[in-house]
Amino acid sequence: EIVVTQSPATLSVSPGEGATLSCRASQSINKKLAWYQQRPGQAPRLLIYGATTRATGIPARFSGSGSGTDFTLTITSLQSEDFAVYYCQHYNIWPPWTFGQGTKVEIK
Amino acid sequence: QEQMQESGPGLVKPSQTLSLTCTVSGSSISSADYYWTWIRQPPGKALELIGHIYYNGSTYYSPSLKSRLTISQDTSKNQFSLNLRSVTAADTAVYYCARALFDYWTGYPDWFDTWGQGARVTVSS
Numbered sequence: 634e635i636v637v638t639q640s641p642a643t644l645s646v647s648p649g650e651g652a653t654l655s656c657r658a659s660q661s662i663n664k665k666l667a668w669y670q671q672r673p674g675q676a677p678r679l680l681i682y683g684a685t686t687r688a689t690g691i692p693a694r695f696s697g698s699g700s701g702t703d704f705t706l707t708i709t710s711l712q713s714e715d716f717a718v719y720y721c722q723h724y725n726i727w728p729p730w731t732f733g734q735g736t737k738v739e740i741k
Numbered sequence: 742q743e744q745m746q747e748s749g750p751g752l753v754k755p756s757q758t759l760s761l762t763c764t765v766s767g768s769s770i771s772s773a774d775y776y777w778t779w780i781r782q783p784p785g786k787a788l789e790l791i792g793h794i795y796y797n798g799s800t801y802y803s804p805s806l807k808s809r810l811t812i813s814q815d816t817s818k819n820q821f822s823l824n825l826r827s828v829t830a831a832d833t834a835v836y837y838c839a840r841a842l843f844d845y846w847t848g849y850p851d852w853f854d855t856w857g858q859g860a861r862v863t864v865s866s
Contacts, residue, residue, distance in 0.1 A: 688854065720787065729801075731790070
């Protein structure tokens with residue numbers, strides 16, 4: 634089973650600043666990685682798939698990069714609604730696909 | 742617009758069966774383009790795949806839950822359901838239904854593009 638590990642667990646950022654979140658897979662997953670945002674009390678929302686492609690309606694301040702085992706989600710100029718928990722999910726080898734443990738982006 | 746909505750009891754007694762239904766609107770569970778999936782999130786923890794059902798009735802169950810789990814579908818109502826037997830406190834979680842895209846290259850699911858709002862289920866006497 635492929636394990637995806639996210640870091641850091643918590644990221645403290647001031648509004649308007651940028652944030653960089655990391656996701657590392659235990660073996661190569663090519664570009665088969667998705668990112669989700671989960672606001673408090675809400676369901677996860679798809680942000681990025683294919684490591685770099687933004688989902689429909691996702692603002693351009695969200696961008697994904699990486700391939701193989703190392704991936705990054707970058708958020709530029711954080712807005713109030715961006716403070717949330719972010720999860721990565723691989724879908725390279727089935728079964729199963731797995732989620733990372735999440736990175737909480739909190740207000741500094 | 743695609744929507745998914747979970748429904749079912751919020752409180753289940755230990756050793757009983759947890760039953761949830763996901764009602765889908767805006768897309769058909771008879772479509773070959775998607776896997777219809779259950780995911781759960783225990784309090785303060787990460788997301789955990791439970792299993793899925795495909796339009797032809799084929800299913801996948803998490804190995805850790807397989808002996809207690811049944812996922813079924815009712816195409817006439819555009820719903821799919823989860824039954825988890827012999828529950829314990831460890832099954833307390835928010836349960837989500839979600840739609841995963843079918844990858845025509847691999848035949849496997851890809852990412853989840855649509856989620857329900859979640860159903861909070863507590864296992865307690």
